[in-house]
Amino acid sequence: MGLSPGWRRVFRLPFRTARSLARDVDEELAFHIAMREEKLRRLGMTDDRARTDALARFGDRDRVRDECITIDRRYAREVRLMEWLESIMSDFGYGLRTLRNRPAFTIVAALTLALGIGATSAIFSLVDGILLRPLPYPRPQELVQFRQSYPEKGLDDWTLSQENLAMYRDGAHDFQSFAGFNSRGVTLEVNGTPERINAARVTADFFTVLGVPPLIGRAFTREEDTRSNNAFVVLSYGFWQSHFAGDRGVIGKTLDFDGQPTRVLGVMPPQFAYPRPDVQAFLPVGLDPTRRFGWFLTGVARLRPGVTVEQARRETTALMWNWARREPDALSMTVDPARTRMKTLVTPLRTAITGDVARPLAVLQAAVLVILLIAVANVATLMSSRASGRRREMALRTALGATSGRIVRQVLTESVALASLGGVLGIALAFLLVRAFTHSGAESLPRIGEVSVSWRVLTFTFVVSIGSGLLFGLSPALHSLKRRITDGLSGQNESARGAARRLNSTLVVAQLGLSVMLLVSAGLVLKSFRHLLNVDLGFDPTGVTAVLMPLPHQRYMDNRKIVAITSQAVERVRGIPGVRAAAAAFPMPYSGGVNTDGYLIEGHAPPAIAGSETQTVQVQVTPGFFGVLGIPLLYGRDVNASDRDSSIKVVVVDDVLASRYWKGADAIGKRMRMTGDTTWLTIIGVVGSVRDEDVASEPRPHTYFPFSQVPANRPTLAVRTTGDPSNVVTAIRKTIAELEPGVPLDNIRPLSESISRALDNRRLTEILLVAFALLAMTLAAIGIYGVMSLYVSHRHREFGIRLAVGAEPGNLVRLVFAEGMTLAIGGVVIGVAGALLGTRWVRTLLYEVSPTDPVVYASLAALLLAVAFASCYLPARRAAKSDPLIALRAE
Amino acid sequence: MADAESDLLRSSLDLLVLKALTWGPMHGYAISEWIEGATADTLLVEEGTLYPALHRMERHGWITAEWGVSENNRRAKFYKLSTAGRARFRAQAPVWHRHAEAIAVALRRTSLEFR
Incomplete structure (x- = not known):
């Protein structure tokens, strides 16, 4: 196609080099002077005189020459720019038209890109809003x-x-x-x-x-x-x-x-x-x-x-x-x-x-970048399989005079048109995802209110989509260059096809490798999360509803009044139908913070450095609290009504604390005290250890005080119900309102929900990472399918002939599977190696799972191989059905 | 040369070139001959100044250039009025007339008052 003839006609100006421009100007000026000289001679001047006169009349010849050349150069540049713009526009239009003519290809490719770009932009928006953007305060x-x-x-x-x-x-x-x-x-x-x-x-x-x-x-x-x-x-x-x-x-x-x-x-x-x-x-x-x-x-x-x-x-x-x-x-x-x-x-x-979320966000960002890479590789594969389907078109264009640069540019423009389409869809997807993040269960993320799809993100997306367009367009473009005209026209070019397939195979192996890395990371995080959900908390939160009962300061300054109303409230709630058990405690597990103090054991020497005593978590409980939560009483007794303010001060300790000093029931009757207090407390019972601060951390020593001896004005009721707790909540509200109208009941929620909330950020990371890994796997499956289809269509003729001369279809199927699985195994090996190196980076997200957990590696590698195997099925079947007649007719 | 004068000269020169080319395609020398004849040598003191004007006008798209053969069989660059150039001439000529008249009137009046 080369130069569009239109512009040349309009400007009557061929492309000219700087030197030819100068030559033209020189010739034009010389012509003028010669003509003048001739005329002066005709008027009777001598040759010398005529020459001098002509030059004098012309004026400063060098200045005129420079001016003319400058103007012409500028003009030539403008013409070139306009021609270039015009041809880009025509390429772009042509690209869009060819995309429209291949809706299936366009939809798959554009959606692939949109997923990659959309997910990347959405996560980048989170990272930008939460980690990168300065806090919204001056300096x-x-x-x-x-x-x-x-x-x-x-x-x-x-x-x-x-x-x-x-x-x-x-x-x-x-x-x-x-x-x-x-x-x-x-x-x-x-x-x-x-x-x-x-x-x-x-x-x-x-x-x-x-x-x-x-x-x-x-x-x-x-x-x-x-x-x-x-x-x-x-x-x-x-x-x-x-x-x-x-x-x-x-x-x-x-x-x-x-x-x-x-x-x-x-x-x-x-x-x-x-x-x-x-x-x-x-x-x-x-x-x-x-x-x-x-x-x-x-x-x-x-x-x-x-x-x-x-x-x-x-x-x-x-x-x-x-x-x-x-x-x-x-x-x-x-x-x-x-x-x-x-x-x-x-x-x-x-x-x-934002410290807590920096690492998970970084991991997610790495994951989406991997998705983007896979998506781009995938589209490159698709483009290149299509390019080989367009061999004849390209060869024809070359034969008609299009330069190689021109053809590369056309293929690139087409890729960019496709990338723009994917980019637009991706931005729409990013807006949807960011909306979903900011409006849904992610409110536990810090600064989530500041997250939006900003111009920074849009710029990022724009650069990514155009860049990816150039990137995935480059391989088929360069590869279209290599082809000779005759090869394309006669349909014979096994070597160029081989090169295309090698490139595609490399891309597919890379995709599979990246997917394995992502799958393994997601698998490790998923396994950690399952571990966390199954951690033995030491108590059973299911069926327990927590009801915070903040007593008004002004009316409840007196400890006796606090103890009285709390025990009344517990009594009355116990009487509500549907309530199996009830008690009160301060603070309730997972209600946001615990109280701690150092402790000393009677008969044990205080630590060498005063003040470096071991800490214990302090909880104030009413009788029956251990039963409601299902914390096992191992030795001794629970606190009970006989533990009054006036009676001997007692305490229940947990297994973690007791086992440091005593064996089994030996703890009962021993005495301890808190470092901030001189009163000795007698240990009356030992209960099981609990994780009541953070699911992921080891249980700390606990001491439980009778609420009657150490009251608090913000007790929380723990109510174990039979069936749906919401039926009981109304009755609890009514009961408390009758007892003390000034108490606003708040934070009424199942205990299991508070625990679940403590895992919100981990859950979000897990869900996103698993989603990304599945997406990566799907994209990789599409990639391997594309490459194998290409492989089969290239060898269509050969397969047809083999069938015609009596080959078993089963052999062809095996051939295709062997080829596909070779790629898949290559990808899995690379991916596993990459994961072994890379997953150390996600270690902080893991809980009781080694970054090299063999089960995770083996099962996900197997999963990916199975998916690859399935992706080879359709191409293999097509190979078995190769028709020698159709294949030969294509000659 | 002061800027105002150069602008005045430049636009009058452009107009004259356009006028010359209404007679048909011409090379630079022929245009200069026509202008010298038509203005009794007052405008084109240095013939060379014509060429930057021609190249500028070509860039504006008012005239087009093409190499051809001159009356004495030499290679010469011929300029031709484009559609845009024709329109430009039709638009600019009356403006020039108005300006020239206005300036002439003004100059006459001033000189009378000074007298």
């Missing part, structure tokens, strides 16, 4: 989270007391501002109806640290955040909208929080989502800088410009040591700076928020 790189670490006490990641907070806030120079917060539920009472809302208790500097002022109104000051003056609140935008319909008049109003009249000072802007997006109200901590006990605050601070995290960590660790030396009784220990491993934990805020 976010200065923000850090601040906690303390006290490894000697088993408190590797530990919170701050109010005293600590004031100490760092006022004593450390590396911070511009320093604040603390903790999240908790509060009861809002509107017109006598109590409602539980999520609140954050924050110190006055909180909003300054983050650099976000309220949208309307103002934040509270340090004077409004003291022990005696703290009845103020800043509302979240969402809460303001839902409860006050965005009425600005709410500023200055008084609301009843936990029975305390509280004045509304301000409303935060809508995008403010720290420390959690579901916080509805910000209340002052009521900071008491002298309060030593009660470690419940997490610090958040803004570094001075230029100060590094490491500097801040050193400075504050020194402060922490000084404090511990100065106030030995605060930690019930003496600190030896030479030996202590005590330190502060200063973490960039972004890491603190």
Whole structure:
């Protein structure tokens, strides 16, 4: 096809080199001067005179020449550009037309690409929104989270007391501002109806640290955040909208929080989502800088410009040591700076928020990139099998004068047209997937509210789709180059076909290898997840409903009243039909955090370094709690009604703790105490160990106190029901409302659901990874099918002749399977090798599964071989049905 | 040469080339001869300045160029008015007339007032 003749006709200008342009100009100017010279001579001048005169009349010949050449060059460039654009457009149109003529090919190829591009863009959107994008606060790189670490006490990641907070806030120079917060539920009472809302208790500097002022109104000051003056609140935008319909008049109003009249000072802007997006109200901590006990605050601070995290960590660790030396009784220990491993934990805020999900997201991103690679390889295979079907067309074009460059470009343009189609579909898919992520069960992901398909992602997708188009177009394009005209026209080109098939075979082996790697990774994660679901928690959550019963502070200051109402509530709930058993505890497993303290055993020497006692998880339980949860009582007795405030202080320990010091029932009657208390507690029972914090971590030592001796004003009822618990929940609500109308029942949910939620992020990773692995396998199956079809169609004639001279169809079938399975085995071997190297990277996602688990490797390799075998079936059958007549007619 | 003057000259030169080519295809020398004859040698002081104008006009698409044979049997580049060039001439000629008249009137008036 070469140069479209249209443009040449329009411009009457052939392509010209720079030198021919200059030659033309020289010739034109020389002609003018010669003509003038001739005329002057005719008018009677001498030759010399005529020559000089002609030149003089012409003026500056060199300047004219340069000007003309410059203009012509520019002009030639414009013409070339326009011709190029025109031919690209015509190629693109031609590409689209040929795609339309082959709907089956186009649909398979475009969908393959769309899946690859869509999945990649969706995961990239997550990665972008969660990990890459800066936090939505001014100068976010200065923000850090601040906690303390006290490894000697088993408190590797530990919170701050109010005293600590004031100490760092006022004593450390590396911070511009320093604040603390903790999240908790509060009861809002509107017109006598109590409602539980999520609140954050924050110190006055909180909003300054983050650099976000309220949208309307103002934040509270340090004077409004003291022990005696703290009845103020800043509302979240969402809460303001839902409860006050965005009425600005709410500023200055008084609301009843936990029975305390509280004045509304301000409303935060809508995008403010720290420390959690579901916080509805910000209340002052009521900071008491002298309060030593009660470690419940997490610090958040803004570094001075230029100060590094490491500097801040050193400075504050020194402060922490000084404090511990100065106030030995605060930690019930003496600190030896030479030996202590005590330190502060200063973490960039972004890491603190997203640290847990960084690795799973990276793994998912790697997985989708693998999918994309497979998809591109797949489309390249499809394109190249099609290209070999178009040998004649290409040969004809070459014969008609198309240059090889021109043909390569046409094939490439066609690929890019296909890639654009896949890209458009992929973007649509990405939008759908991201919507699904942000609107569904993924709310446990941090910053999920900030995730969207952004222009960055769209650029990424665009580059990927065009790039992939060029990539998968390149092989058939180059390979179309190699062909000789005569080969194509006569239909004889076994060597070029062989090259095409070798390339395709390589691609298929690569695809299979990548799929095996992905399948193995997904298999390992899946197996880990199954392990996690089947972990023996030490108790049986099925059929148990947890009901949080937050008692109003104002009315329940007195421990006796707390114990009384709790035991009444348990009694009445037990009487509800459908309830098999009920008890109360604080805290309930998987309700978000446990209490711990160090302990000492009577008769055992305290540890050499005071304060480095082993930690035990503390739970306060009413009689029958172990029975409700199905925690086995191994020795001794449960707490019971005889354990009263006035009676001897008792405690139940778990197996983990007891077996460290005693054998079997020997623990009963021994005494222990908590490091923060001098009272000796008598061990009355030993129960089984439980995992009540995190499914994946080993059980820690537990001590269970009788609720009657150590009450708490936020007990949770554990109710074991027969049948559907939802029938009983209404009755429980009614019963509690009759008993104490001021208690807003909240967090009513099956215990198994809380446990399941703790696994949400792992589940999301698992589901996505398995989906990606299956997708990869499907794509690889399509790939192997494509290659084998190509193989059969290339050898169609040969097969036909073999059949004609009496070959068994079964032999041909075996031949095809042998060829296909050779590829498959090659892919599996490469994939297994790759997985052995690569899966170490997913180790942090695994639980009690080795990255080289042989069962996973063997079963998934077998699965892939089976899929490959199935993919060979259709091509093999076609081979067996090769018709010698049709094959020969194709000559 | 000041910019304004050069622009004025350039656009008048373009117009003259277009006018010359209304007679039929011509090579550069013939165009310069026609312009010199028509303007009594006032406009084309240096004949060379014609050529950049011709090449520029070719780039604009007002004229097209083709190599041919001259009246004395030499290879010469012939210029021909394109459809766009014809339209350009029809549009620009009246504008030139109006401007020239306006300038002439203005210059006469000024010189009277100065007198």
